[in-house]
Amino acid sequence: MREALRRVSLGYLVLAATAVAYLVVYSSRLGRFPTSFDYLSILNTTLPLVFVAIGQSLVVLTGGIDLSVGGIVSLCVAVTASTVSTSALWLVAVLALGAACGAVNGLIVAYGRIAPILTTLATLSVFTGLALRVLPVPGGSIPPQVRHVLTNPATPTGLIWLGLAVAGWLVLRRTRFGMRVYAIGSDEASARAVGVPAAAVKLKVYALAGLCAALAAVFYVSTTTSGDANAGAPFILTSIASVVVGGVAFTGGRGSALGAVAGAVALTLVIDILFFAGIDPLYQSLFQGLFLVVAVLLGTVAALAARRRRPA
């Protein structure tokens, strides 16, 4: 339990450090503190990654990995952008599509017994193909009414959705389902032995990851106001990075989706810091890569230090 607390707090520490760095760089560069406009734009640009990262962290908690989130985001972006409907029912249909894609992954992983990384590698290709079929050239739009509700550029409606996502996770973690996710990730054989229906739980986890990817897609279209069938590709690696920075263990069973949320925000802030620090954008991925490795190294060092302090 203490280990779990420590891992989660790592994600928050990294976020706090990046936030401070952001404030320092921003204010020394522009001679004033960020305004509410800056905070709002950070919030709105982070939301898609936040949702993908929550979904990815659920999968990683079971000891898996989901590369197909990129394809699901692309597909749902394509569907959302290529239709002009203000009906809330339509958005629900997009979310259902994402969940269905995720469920396909879950079925193959849980009942087909194919390793998650391979399953989702194959379905990534299938989903990306579908996205290209729906939206062959970048374009499309989103009704202003939807944009007004989801990522309003004037008022922080995004906070409501972020709050709902966090609340959803807090509830989910305390349900029987949530406990089972951790049980499977910690030791699948033992979980099965005590009667956890591992296959059914995994199916739900992948479906939820698909749902999160669909949510991310809706918010993506809402912030960028257009769609692209390759929109999801960058989310594959950034969602994994968020989960890692957020202190979720790749071996499964340890960490929290909230850590991944913190990781996602921190990763977005790093890009802003680099921008305000006047660093050539060509070097951007260099610093992101270093940030990723250093954040994880800090976690390892902290774990070692904690082990030394504790009497054997």
Next chain:
Amino acid sequence: MSRRVLYALAGTTAVLLVGAILHPGFASWSSLRVMLVVASFTGFVAAGQMLVVLVGGIDLSIPWVLNGAAIVLTTSSLGQTSRAPLAVVLALGVGALVGLGNGFGVAWLGVPAVVMTLGMNGVMQGLTLGLSKGLTCASCGSYAPSPLRGLFSGAVPGQLFLWGGVALLMTVLLTLTTFGRRVYAVGVNPRAAFLSGVGVRGVTVALYTLSGVFAALAGIALVAYGGQPSLGLGDPYLFESIAAVVVGGVSILGGRGHYLGVIAGSVTLVAVTTFLAAQRVPEYGRLMIYGLVILAILFAYGREKAHD
């Protein structure tokens, strides 16, 4: 020879046969030669990917190691034949150095392989873009030296002999040397290997270094094939290398697999893509069928054991 290698070879034969029936001339030597050359690039990166997968790792840094090495080759050779050997050594050296970094991070610092190599990919991308100023630097327009470009001409291109050499090297290394036995031992059970005296860390570092070298080799071959480097040259090879390794019957959990299977896997993937292109299937269809073929192959021989 293991059963999985036979499955992989059978898969390649099946794809080529179906292709030959539906598209006459598909399996002719002239068409096969093109496919083999294209497959050799996948074969190179997959050699490195296979080595790290054998010990339960993964190398996500392949795309930008490949791209970086390709740019190092042309900018250091400036298209001059006399500078070609030096340029090749430099490019391979960059790959080895990055691989060494990966191996050090994974084996000594205990960073998970996914994180270490993902971070390294970002570092290499940033360095490549930044140092070449987005491939706009003065020497960035250079071509690959002509001896390298000569690898792709002739009835049997020299590139295929090079691939044959890589295949021989991989097979000898993995099946006939002590090092090879250690690799499989670490892959099956690192703890047991460690307790029986295998230097697990040393083996891991060596494998990641080799993976970097193979990615650089693929970069050299690709730039020799295309003449000039481009940005994003290596991007398709990240997932392609993993797919080739798995379609080739290597267990993603480590400890099992042969390079002969990976060769078959590379050819299968390229044959599928070539066939779909020849049939004028639009891109979306190609992507979907490609994914479905990989799934079908996984269902045929990539399933894990039942838990009960």
